[in-house]
Amino acid sequence: MNNDPQNVASPKTIEQVYRPITRRTFLKGAAASMVGVAGLMAALKPLLELESGSVTLDELLQRHYRELKPEDLQRILASLAARAEQEYGVRPNLRDVKPMAGVEFGYALNLSRCIGCRKCAHACLAENNQSRDDEDDIEMSYIRVLELNQGAINLETSTAYFDPETVPQPDKYYMPVQCQQCRESPCTKVCPVQATWQEADGIVVVDYNWCIGCRYCMAACPYDARRFNYKKPTLKPEQINPNQSYLSNRIRPKGVVEKCTFCLHRTREGKYPACLEVCPTGARVFGNLLDPNSEINYILNHKRVYILKEDVGTQPRFYYFFDK
Amino acid sequence: MAMAMCGLSGWLWLAGQSDHAPGHVTDNASVPVKLPVVARPPAQQPTVGLPADAHLDKTPPRATRGLDLVKAGWTYNCMECHQLFPARWHYGGTNRPLNEHKDIVLDHGNNRFCLNCHHPTNRNVFVDYDGAEIAQADVVKLCAKCHGTIYRDWQAGVHGRQNGYWQTELGPKTKLRCIQCHDPHSPKFKEMKPLPPLRYPARAANPPPAGQVEPPAHP
Numbered sequence: 070m071n072n073d074p075q076n077v078a079s080p081k082t083i084e085q086v087y088r089p090i091t092r093r094t095f096l097k098g099a100a101a102s103m104v105g106v107a108g109l110m111a112a113l114k115p116l117l118e119l120e121s122g123s124v125t126l127d128e129l130l131q132r133h134y135r136e137l138k139p140e141d142l143q144r145i146l147a148s149l150a151a152r153a154e155q156e157y158g159v160r161p162n163l164r165d166v167k168p169m170a171g172v173e174f175g176y177a178l179n180l181s182r183c184i185g186c187r188k189c190a191h192a193c194l195a196e197n198n199q200s201r202d203d204e205d206d207i208e209m210s211y212i213r214v215l216e217l218n219q220g221a222i223n224l225e226t227s228t229a230y231f232d233p234e235t236v237p238q239p240d241k242y243y244m245p246v247q248c249q250q251c252r253e254s255p256c257t258k259v260c261p262v263q264a265t266w267q268e269a270d271g272i273v274v275v276d277y278n279w280c281i282g283c284r285y286c287m288a289a290c291p292y293d294a295r296r297f298n299y300k301k302p303t304l305k306p307e308q309i310n311p312n313q314s315y316l317s318n319r320i321r322p323k324g325v326v327e328k329c330t331f332c333l334h335r336t337r338e339g340k341y342p343a344c345l346e347v348c349p350t351g352a353r354v355f356g357n358l359l360d361p362n363s364e365i366n367y368i369l370n371h372k373r374v375y376i377l378k379e380d381v382g383t384q385p386r387f388y389y390f391f392d393k
Numbered sequence: 394m395a396m397a398m399c400g401l402s403g404w405l406w407l408a409g410q411s412d413h414a415p416g417h418v419t420d421n422a423s424v425p426v427k428l429p430v431v432a433r434p435p436a437q438q439p440t441v442g443l444p445a446d447a448h449l450d451k452t453p454p455r456a457t458r459g460l461d462l463v464k465a466g467w468t469y470n471c472m473e474c475h476q477l478f479p480a481r482w483h484y485g486g487t488n489r490p491l492n493e494h495k496d497i498v499l500d501h502g503n504n505r506f507c508l509n510c511h512h513p514t515n516r517n518v519f520v521d522y523d524g525a526e527i528a529q530a531d532v533v534k535l536c537a538k539c540h541g542t543i544y545r546d547w548q549a550g551v552h553g554r555q556n557g558y559w560q561t562e563l564g565p566k567t568k569l570r571c572i573q574c575h576d577p578h579s580p581k582f583k584e585m586k587p588l589p590p591l592r593y594p595a596r597a598a599n600p601p602p603a604g605q606v607e608p609p610a611h612p
Contacts, residue, residue, distance in 0.1 A: 169560075177551075187588040188450065195448050208591040229591070235584035310448055339560030346442055349454040350582060351554035351574070364550040364559075371549075393543075 133263070134276040134316070145278075146315060153320055158306040161313040161320075166337040168270040174331050175271075175358040175365040176342075177374065177388040178245060182352035185236040185243030187214050189344035189353070193247075196332060196343035197318040198310055200302040209296040211329035212247040212344060222375070247344070248273065248294040248329035249377065249385030256286035256295065256328075265326075271358075271386050272333050274316040280325040287326060291381050295328045331355075358386065441567055442556035451556060453574045454582050471516035480513045482506045500579040510535055510577070536571045547571075 088094065131137070131145060146163050154160040190210040194201045199209050216231040217223065219240050227244070237243065254273050257265050264279040265286055287295045301323045313319040314334035321327050332342035336355070345353040356365035365388075368374065374388035442451045474493075483506050489495055499505060512520040512527075519527040519535040527535045537544035546552035553574060558564035571577070601607045 184582065184585070185587055186585055187590070190591065191588045192449050210591055213591070232587065232590050234586065236587045237584065312445070336559070339558045339563030340443070341556065341559050343446075343449055345554070346446060346449045346451055346556055348554055349452070349574075349585075351552065351569070353554075354551045356559055364555075367546075367549045367551050371546075392546075 131278055133279055135266075142315075149315075149319065157304055157309055157320065159309045159311055161309065161311045163313045163315065163319055164334075165315040166317075166334050168268050168272075169337055171357075171359055172337075173271045173358045173386070174250065174336060175356060175369075175386045175388070176250075176331065177354040177365055177368040177372075177390060179352040179354070179392055180242060180244055180375075180389050181391045181393055182350045183214075183243045183245060184350055185214055185216060185231070185238075185241070186349060188347045188349060189245055190214055192343045192347040193329070195308070196310055196335075197327075198302065198304060198308075198313070198320045200300075200304055201308070202303065202305070209298075209327070211294065211296065211327075212245050213293065215244045215246060216241050217244055244377075244389065245344075246292055246294070246377065247387070248331075249292050249383065249387040250331065251383035251385050253382060253384050255289040255291065255383065259285040259289040261285065268316075268333075270333075270337070272330050273328065274330055274333070275326060275328060276316070277319070277321050277325045277327065282324040282326065284326060291378050291383060295326050297326050298323050441569065443564070446556075453554075453569055454585070455572070455574050455576050475516040480508055480511075480516075482508050497578050500581070501577070504539070532572055532577075533570050536577075 132141070134142075137145070142165055146165060150161055150163040153163070190212040191201075193199075193210045193212050194208065197211065201208055213229045215224065215227040215229055216238070217227045219242055222244075231238075231241075250267075250271050250273055252267075252271070254267060257267060257273060261283060262279060262281055264281070265273060265275045267273050282297065284297055287293075287297060298321050302320055304320065309320070310318065312334055314337075317330040317333045332340075332344075336342055341355055345355050354364050354368050356363035358365055358369075360366065368388065368390060372390040372392050374390045376385055377387070377389060441453070442449070478491075484499075499507070504510075508520065510519050512518045515526060518529065519532065521527050521534075522538060533544065533547070543552050547568075550568070553569050553571075555566055555568050557566045559566070575582075
């Protein structure tokens with residue numbers, strides 16, 4: 070038995086077995102403990118936010134939008150509406166508008182008619198409850214009006230920041246660009262948490278409560294159609310549009326990505342989107358692609374349409390055309 | 394009769410000289426007392442869009458001004474004057490015998506003659522190709538005489554702006570008529586001031602002058 074190698078005393082010294090705390094080992098241990106505590110604090114941060122009231126228990130424990138039971142969704146809507154009232158002074162008519170059966174939305178824009186007045190971009194700000202007065206804000210209208218030189222569709226020489234005395238300028242034409250609601254949408258494919266997806270009527274939406282703000286979708290979008298909330302919106306009570314929907318124009322929190330939804334809180338109730346309502350030259354045409362008698366299908370059947378960046382294969386539901 | 398015509402002409406001259414600001418109707422001392430009631434107020438247009446959309450500016454591009462006589466308290470019964478003043482086919486610019494309608498300068502392309510659109514004997518209506526009358530309310534049919542393809546697009550709902558509901562089973566849709574957006578005497582849209590560009594980073598706001606290269610953001 071004494072020859073059993075397992076029972077042979079180790080040749081290590083007692084100092085090697087019971088290592089005293091040297092400076093090196095102490096610092097190692099301290100650093101590891103610090104990392105652990107910091108990680109724990111980070112993990113508990115939502116609880117601190119919960120305590121401070123900036124996040125509600127419903128939101129903290131909320132499931133993904135598409136897994137929500139109707140009663141849970143109603144509770145979350147009520148909680149969001151109550152918080153909007155507390156923070157902005159107006160109780161919104163916040164609801165969840167579902168897609169209509171047999172409807173797929175399409176949009177067409179007449180580039181011969183557009184004069185670059187930017188009324189659509191500013192109506193978008195008002196309709197979608199975006200901050201627009203504070204100097205610190207980066208205005209985030211979902212519509213960017215590009216000014217292009219006549220003779221070619223060259224986006225590289227276009228500018229979104231034109232500000233002449235009058236429009237249209239004689240040698241320019243104008244192209245408003247917003248979300249194209251692609252059938253093969255790159256933005257929904259790159260989202261690591263599936264916070265953005267296509268609805269049954271073709272609208273690409275974002276669950277603002279699920280978005281983690283990584284902005285992969287913004288990098289993936291070939292049309293620069295998504296916007297990031299760098300700060301909490303600043304809105305006066307009179308600036309708030311109370312007609313709100315969970316997936317579209319409710320007041321978004323800081324740190325999430327948002328985008329054009331063809332005003333689904335309007336269009337899913339049968340109304341025209343806000344940008345079309347204000348267009349002074351009637352350059353915009355909106356309708357149901359599945360209805361053969363719709364206005365959008367009249368355009369597709371009778372006009373020669375142009376698809377922006379057709380070569381990237383996104384198959385947009387947004388069409389441009391030139392027609393007097 | 395001659396006295397009446399002189400009086401009317403004098404009144405027209407005065408009315409032509411007066412300030413045509415809207416609302417400047419009642420203080421015009423030369424307005425006769427027994428004017429007929431204005432059949433249709435000059436600024437009255439069908440409402441555009443839904444009442445709930447008050448936060449959206451839906452103004453059509455044409456500022457509805459109304460004729461100067463109407464603003465001075467006259468009516469839309471054009472024949473009250475025009476049965477006295479016979480029709481002329483063409484006035485060169487502002488070269489008009491009276492002060493009336495001097496604000497109308499016809500700039501409608503090749504369409505240079507008043508009576509192409511206005512009825513030669515009944516000035517309250519418009520005229521069709523065969524001399525038939527087109528009522529004021531049917532002005533779309535007048536424009537369709539020449540702009541047939543655009544009329545077809547307008548009927549399909551893709552020319553001009555529509556407001557309200559795209560799904561007409563759910564609510565009303567308002568459709569603007571030709572002259573609500575286009576001034577028929579000068580139909581091309583006037584240039585307008587664009588709304589300000591969206592706020593953007595300072596470097597984009599102050600691009601370098603032409604020919605100079607912008608310094609790199611990250612040296």
